[in-house]
Every structure is written in C-alpha cells, then in structure tokens.
Amino acid sequence: MAEPFDLHAYLKRIAFHGEPRATLAVLAEIQRLHAQHLPFENLSPLLGEAVPLDLAALQQKLIRQRRGGYCYEHNLLLLEALRRVGFRARGLAARVFWNAPADARPPQTHMLLLVEWQGTDYLVDAGFGGMTPTGPLRLRERDVQRTPHEDFRVRPEGRLFALEARVAAAWKLIYKFDLEEQWLADYEVASWYLSHHPESMFVTNLIAARAAPEGRHSLLNDRYTLYRPDGHREERALAGATEALELLGTVFAIDVPDADALAARVEAILKAGKG
Template identity: 40%
Template sequence: MSRLTHSQLYLQRLGYDSPPPPTLKTLQDLQLRHVCTFAFESLSTLLHAPVPIDLPSIEQKVLLDGRGGYCFELNYLFLALLQELGFDARGLTGWVVMGGPVDARTGRTHRLSLVTLEGVRYVTDVGFGGMVPSSPLQLDTEAPQATDHEPYRLTFNGADYTLWAQVGEEWRGLYVFDLQVQADIDYTIGNWYVSTHPASVFVGQLKAALLAPGKRLTLANAHYAVHHLDRPSEKRKIESADELQALLREIFGVRLPAHPQLHDTLERLVKA
C-alpha cells in the first residue's frame, strides 16, 4: 500500500476520504473538526524543548508523533492544508490582550489566517487554546457571529481588528490583529519569544485545550476544567503526575514525548 502524504493523513484524521472543495462549508467543517481533533498543548515549552515551526517539523510532530501544538504550529499546518486545497489564504499575526485591556500592545505572539472566498474575507484560527473559535469569522462586519460554541464578534478601529468572545453576558477581548503581510522571520521572532523568553506565559508551563460538542476542555498546569455551554463548569486539581499523564493521553489525545524529565516535571506541577 502506498504511503499517505502528510495532507492525506491530515485529512484522514479530520474524517475525509478525499480532498473537499474550497468552499465556505468546507472551511467551516475543517476548522470545527480540527479544534475537536488536535489538542492545543505546550509540552515542549513546559520541558524547555525547542519548538521548530518549519512545516516538515510541524507535520512530523502533529501528524506522525501524535502531538498537538500552539498557534505558530497549528495555524501554519492548517494554512498549508487550506492552500493545498485551493483556498486563497495567507498568514497574519496579532497581539494577545486576553485578561487585560484591549488597547494594550504586547508583542506579535499570535498567528492566525486570512481566507478570501468569492470576495468575502474571513479569519480562521485553530490555535488560540481554550478560547479558540470553532468557526471562521467574517472579517468585514461587527455583528455578533454564531459558532458551534460561543458567539464572537470583530471590531475595527480604522487600523486594526479586535476579536471578542461572549462568555456569559460579558464580551471579552481576546486578541488584536491587522492585515500586514508577514514574512517567515516575523513568525520566527514571535515563536522565539513565546517558546524561550522568561516572561512568556508558556515557558515552564503546561497548557492544553480541546473542544468537543457543547464544551471546552482546558488544562492549566494541574488545574483541569470542563466548560459547558449550558451549565456551570466542572473544575478539579490533578493530584499526581500519573493522573496528569493519563489525562493528556486519554482526554486530550496527546502521545507523550519520550523525555527523561517529563514525569518529574509533571510531579512538580501537581505539588505546586
């Protein structure tokens, strides 16, 4: 039997037997299937391991090694698939403002994509952790947009766009972005900061997220939560490294890396 190409393997993981056409329905289905299949996870930065973001390295990690990743990995992988399927798509970067004022300007540490379909522009994102949108969002409207999970909306101030999510009755700002064309070095700089800088919220920290129908699963170090759309969240602290490893494997679908410090590092997290 012939070996599957990476794109064939990717599509197979997303439930496709053959390449779908480059339509809005396909884009919607691809994004939802991706965020419910491939975990957002930061095991590499937890372990202070390199995070290469060239496409062959990402394909090896996510498609062959059974891992997840974060925005510089997952959104590049997704963009490459969209382009191979014939979508008019390119990468963007943005400033994360979640948890702070929306007019703050941090570094460009988030990657997402712009897709144009029949003259209509959409942003698509499969790499924003626990608050990742589960549907592409039309760019040129400020009206709330339904997804399979929370409603989202975009606002534009004449220079850049802010993405908001409705959580309960509150609209929370997530990140700000513009449409500036990005070069490979722009992603390299952002990824270097996220994966190595002492001030990065990812370095030495464990974060994981995965979506499922009607809920979001999140992990922040040893704190696990299931956020339901129709009832209160369930939260608990993981009590052992073995339980944490089982959670990553069985709930988030992550094949754990063979790293000599993994168990001890997870043990320190649960004791913190």
Template identity: 40%
Template structure:
C-alpha cells in the same frame, strides 16, 4: 525565505492531514470546505505546549509539523496549528496569508501585550470578503468556524458566538479585536487584537523562539493544554483542570498526582507525553 514559504502545496500530504482531522467532505476551495476543515481540525488536534515546557521551541518545519501533529499523537500551539492549516488550505486551492495579534484577554491596555499570536486570512473563490481562520487560540473563546472579516455582524459556529470590534489605540491602522460572548458574564470579551497587514512565516519563527524559550513566557513555566469536543471544552493550566460544558456549566479541580495527570493528558487530551517530562511544577 522560510521553509513554509518556499514549500510546494502539491508536495503536502493532504490525504494524511485530512485523515488525521477526520474530514471526508469536499476538497474544492469553497466556504463549505473551509468551514468543515476548520472545525474538523479544531476538534481533532489538541492545543499543547509540551515542547516549550521541555525547554525548547517547537520546530515549524513542515516535515516536523506533519511528523508531530499528523503522524504522531501530539498537538501544538498557535504557530504549529495555523501554519499546518495554512499548508492544508493552500493544498486545497485557497489563497492564504498570515496575521499577528496581541492576546488582550485579561489586559486593560492592548499595547501592554506583544504580538505573539498567529492567525490566517483566507480568500475564498466567489466570496466578496476574506475570512479569518484560527485553529490555534488556546482558550474556550476560540473560533470553531472561520468568520468573514467584517464589522457590525455576529457569527455563530460550533455553539460559540463571535464578532469584531475596533479598539482605540495610537496607531495609524484600525485595531480590530475578535470578541467572544461570555455566557456567564453575559457580555462580549475581547480575545485578541490585530491590524490587518500580512506577516510572513519567518516572523512567526522569531515569535515562536521567543514564546518557546523565554523564561518569562507562561508556556515555558507550566503545562497549558486545551481540548475541544462537541459537548465540552477541557483545559489544563498547571495543576488546575477546568471543564466547560456547552450549556455553560463549569467544573474545576486541582490535580496533585503526577501519574494521574499523565494518564489524563494521554486519555482525555489525546497527547503522548514525552518521556521524562514532568507536568506538575
């Protein structure tokens, strides 16, 4: 049994977590709390892969997640974000399980990508359908609000539009895709695809080791950071800095100076860069 699964929700430092993300609203397990905590987390904690860039998979131990992301000036990638949110939601009284997806953004065939992304299935008391919650997808098409797991409806949250679609594939279970509306392309774009059976936290420990240490993983090769603000989304991919405004305007520039990049990462992304780590490669 993994450290997460055998942990006691009552021992989770909910006050510290909610203080870090800036949520001072209700603490009862209801849709308002789920939406509020989800958005607060997405806006407060950056997406970053600096541990993998340093040559090691980040720890998913609950105490280490708290030390790094709640008490430290760091973010994380999908496993860290969503496992931290998992514990927080359980401490708030929600029933939570995990799902695993293939990131299909830019892929022609869903099965060409392995299952490497973690999301959460959340049951809300009094609600007929479970919700998909995900604060760890490092892209401008990521969810800012949890959405009910239902086909045939569109959802808007934080200025972003999403829906679910079913993709053709060879497996016995329906392959759902989370799609985001691309304003520039004026079309729906699949972000990731998944079936709805639950995965255990120990599965993500294996995925995490693969993504965080495999020399073929993009996360071990270059810096990849994302920060969402109410008015813009900021992304650093290697040396390219991209800013997407809520009105859809996009600006890009190449960064060539290591000192400038470190200052930007610390000031704009809110991340304390580990000593000795080179960001431009």
C-alpha cells in the same frame, strides 16, 4: 529539498470525510475538526525542546506523532492545508489581550489566518488554546457570529480589528490585529521568544486545550476544566503529575512524549506553587 505536504494524511488526522473543495462549508468543517482532533499543548517548550516551524517538522509532530502544539504550529499547518484545498489564505499577527489588564500593551505574539472566499474575508484561527474559534468569522461583519461553541464578533478599530467572544453573557476582548501579511521569519522570532524566555507562560506552565462537541476541555497545571456549550462549567483539581499525564493521553488525545521527564517537570511546577 523541502518535504511535500501530505493533504490526505492531514485530512485523515482530523477525521475529515468528503471531497476537499474550496467551499465555505468545507472551510468551516476543516476548522471545526482541526480544533477537535489536534489539541493545543506546550509540551515541547515545557520540556526545553525546540519548536521548529518548517512544514516537515509540523507534519511529523502534529500528524505522525499525534501531538498538538501552539498557535504557530497549528495555523502554519492549517494554512498549508487550506492552500492545497484551493483557498486563498495568508498569515497575520495579533496582540493578545485575553485576561490582560485594561492598560496592557502586548507584543504581536499570536498567529491567525485571513482566508478569502468569493470576495469575502474570513478570520480563521486554529491555535488560541481554550478560546480557539471553531468556525470562520466574517471580517467585516459587525453582527454577532455563531460558532459550534461561543458567539464571537469582530469589531473594526481604525486600521485594526478586535476579536471578542461572549463568555458568561459578557463580551471579552481576545486579541487585536491588522491585515499585514506575516512571513515565516516573523513567526520564528516570536516563537523562539515564547518557547525560550524563562518567564514565558509556555515554559513555566503545563497547558492543554481541545474543543470537542461536548465542550471545551482545558488544562492549566493541575486544574482541569470543561466548559459546556450551555455555559455550565465543571472544574476540578488533579491529584498530581500522574493524573495530569493520564488526562493528556485520554481527554486531550496526545501521544505523550518522554513521560518520565514530563512528569518530573510537572511535579516541579506544582511544588513551586503553580497548581
């Protein structure tokens, strides 16, 4: 028998206060708080651990163990929460173009959500790491849309939509997607590849991100960056694995699992020249 979803525990985990009703204000608040309190991180694939996507495992890891995860974990958990609140929502898939060459032809390896409210479709995403949108975006709105962090826009391209963010005064393509609903089996296939392939970025790097009121915190191996809402960027190199793990526990608010094994894995990455 499947484990029931504990909406109260989820809302407590993201520090949501008030009545959870299906309103646009509640949708925006849940998305903002999810990105603030549930960090993006890849510690499980980095340690060679499985990344189960069933609801029981997601609640255990992200809520009770006070961990984070990557897109499938975040957005599957958020999808269930939004449905329990009363929203009509479904999962979609996207091809990621962020930091990719102009001629890239990437596979569909990202999960996002489509949420319908009062006849309007919104793009909602809680799992794109350092560029996770922190507010719902109207799908068929051509104008610039503000969020608590960057400005975004959603451009139609035939049957596709392209999500872009304004970064350092320039528009950058994040991903492209269509409106075909995806099933859990679709996500499990892509997630297995991302968490097992020896050249996957989630297997070969230490990655963490959190969108806080003071800005976006980002960690890639031994490089920590804070992107302020005013565009100011603060960056520094960490001394090594010990400082990286300390940062995971403080800035990223992660209850770090198996610290000794993780420290050894991070040290190996840094020695291989990935710092």
